[in-house]
Amino acid sequence: MPWDRNQMAARAAQELEDGMYVNLGIGIPTLVANYVGDKDITLQSENGMLGMGPFPFEGEEDPDLINAGKQTITELNRTAYFDSAQSFGMIRGGKIAAAILGAMEVSEKGDLANWMIPGKLVKGMGGAMDLVAGVGRVIVVMDHTNKHGVSKVLKECTLPLTGKSVVDLIITNLGVLEVGHKGLHILECADGVTHDDIRAATEATIV
Amino acid sequence: MKKVYANATEALEGVLRDDMLIAAGGFGLCGIPELLLQAIKESGVKDLTFASNNAGVDDFGIGILLQTKQVKKMISSYVGENAEFMRQYLSGELELEFNPQGTLAERMRAAGCGIPGFYTKTGVGTVIAEGKEHKDFNGETYILEEGIFADLSIVKAWKADETGNLIFRKTARNFNPPAAMCGKLCVAEVEEIVPTGSLDPDKIHLPGIYVHRLIQGDHEKRIEQRTTRQREEA
Numbered sequence: 027m028p029w030d031r032n033q034m035a036a037r038a039a040q041e042l043e044d045g046m047y048v049n050l051g052i053g054i055p056t057l058v059a060n061y062v063g064d065k066d067i068t069l070q071s072e073n074g075m076l077g078m079g080p081f082p083f084e085g086e087e088d089p090d091l092i093n094a095g096k097q098t099i100t101e102l103n104r105t106a107y108f109d110s111a112q113s114f115g116m117i118r119g120g121k122i123a124a125a126i127l128g129a130m131e132v133s134e135k136g137d138l139a140n141w142m143i144p145g146k147l148v149k150g151m152g153g154a155m156d157l158v159a160g161v162g163r164v165i166v167v168m169d170h171t172n173k174h175g176v177s178k179v180l181k182e183c184t185l186p187l188t189g190k191s192v193v194d195l196i197i198t199n200l201g202v203l204e205v206g207h208k209g210l211h212i213l214e215c216a217d218g219v220t221h222d223d224i225r226a227a228t229e230a231t232i233v
Numbered sequence: 234m235k236k237v238y239a240n241a242t243e244a245l246e247g248v249l250r251d252d253m254l255i256a257a258g259g260f261g262l263c264g265i266p267e268l269l270l271q272a273i274k275e276s277g278v279k280d281l282t283f284a285s286n287n288a289g290v291d292d293f294g295i296g297i298l299l300q301t302k303q304v305k306k307m308i309s310s311y312v313g314e315n316a317e318f319m320r321q322y323l324s325g326e327l328e329l330e331f332n333p334q335g336t337l338a339e340r341m342r343a344a345g346c347g348i349p350g351f352y353t354k355t356g357v358g359t360v361i362a363e364g365k366e367h368k369d370f371n372g373e374t375y376i377l378e379e380g381i382f383a384d385l386s387i388v389k390a391w392k393a394d395e396t397g398n399l400i401f402r403k404t405a406r407n408f409n410p411p412a413a414m415c416g417k418l419c420v421a422e423v424e425e426i427v428p429t430g431s432l433d434p435d436k437i438h439l440p441g442i443y444v445h446r447l448i449q450g451d452h453e454k455r456i457e458q459r460t461t462r463q464r465e466e467a
């Protein structure tokens with residue numbers, strides 16, 4: 027059985043180590059916060075916060091306290107606030123250990139496309155280009171294929187890039203792949219999924 | 234020098250003109266200078282360029298100036314929540330320059346610090362890098378980005394004293410400090426102006442040197458995405 031969204035998020039959480047400062051993207055990456063367990067992880071929200079807490083209880087929403095997805099959130103006892111220039115200073119400066127992001131396409135060289143489909147409505151890259159260029163490790167969490175069954179793990183991305191040679195690890199519903207110098211390495215298969223299944227669903231070079 | 238003005242319209246008197254570049258603070262609808270935007274709308278100035286992370290929603294934030302077609306160009310990182318914006322952009326009425334969010338913040342901060350350009354890895358190998366100078370440092374490639382020197386800065390803070398020292402609240406700080414720094418003239422709107430001497434000097438987020446005019450007013454502070462969790466049963 028391929029992994030579901032929650033299983034993919036739980037697998038991504040295993041990549042996080044005690045003491046890390048981490049930025050989580052929108053979608054499945056947000057679910058990773060549910061699976062960090064006892065590890066001491068500090069979440070960064072790029073609109074200017076370290077130590078992001080859970081959603082507020084009803085009636086306790088604060089318009090001055092939102093995450094990068096513009097959702098109301100809460101603070102923790104460790105929380106620190108800062109402005110956008112400092113926020114991206116710590117991102118660009120390599121202080122954030124890892125970013126876990128969704129993707130439309132990833133290439134075998136670690137190129138990432140996740141912000142724009144030509145001819146469709148373009149909303150903007152937000153902080154994604156800064157994150158992939160700056161953080162220590164970029165972990166992509168996404169379905170292995172699109173809804174037509176076509177591989178999203180490619181030799182070359184077809185969509186405009188968010189970053190070139192930036193992805194370190196790809197976690198899909200089929201398994202875990204590492205970006206190496208000569209191609210991708212399969213590190214792990216989802217329960218009941220074989221190496222051959224992953225190879226068959228992947229356009230990129232697997233070594 | 235008196236910095237405190239009675240209202241947004243008076244604070245903008247003699248400042249606004251057609252075709253100017255305005256840097257605005259805010260992230261989504263959080264910490265936006267809503268009173269100053271309303272006053273800019275009422276002034277009727279047009280062909281404005283805004284450097285602002287987002288473009289508001291249809292009826293709030295910069296969105297109200299899109300409704301009246303006072304905006305010529307946006308320099309932003311994300312504009313997803315605004316239908317009128319998309320309509321004007323797709324029909325060619327509105328110019329849009331996408332900047333990565335951190336590059337936009339740094340372009341403002343840099344200009345405010347007298348730095349006309351800086352090198353960043355952000356965007357290397359993407360459409361953002363096209364036409365920009367590339368330079369290698371220690372074996373890595375960077376691109377040159379330029380400071381945004383705005384004609385006017387409009388920002389929102391939580392508290393100010395009468396000399397313009399500002400304190401922000403939680404994530405409403407966001408783009409406000411860098412936006413305030415990059416303009417020739419900065420107008421700040423706050424929820425409360427307190428007498429000079431009543432703020433702790435160690436708690437000032439943005440020194441009043443960056444703030445030239447100041448108003449106090451009531452803010453709607455609209456929430457864009459209201460998300461909550463259930464209380465666990467006792």
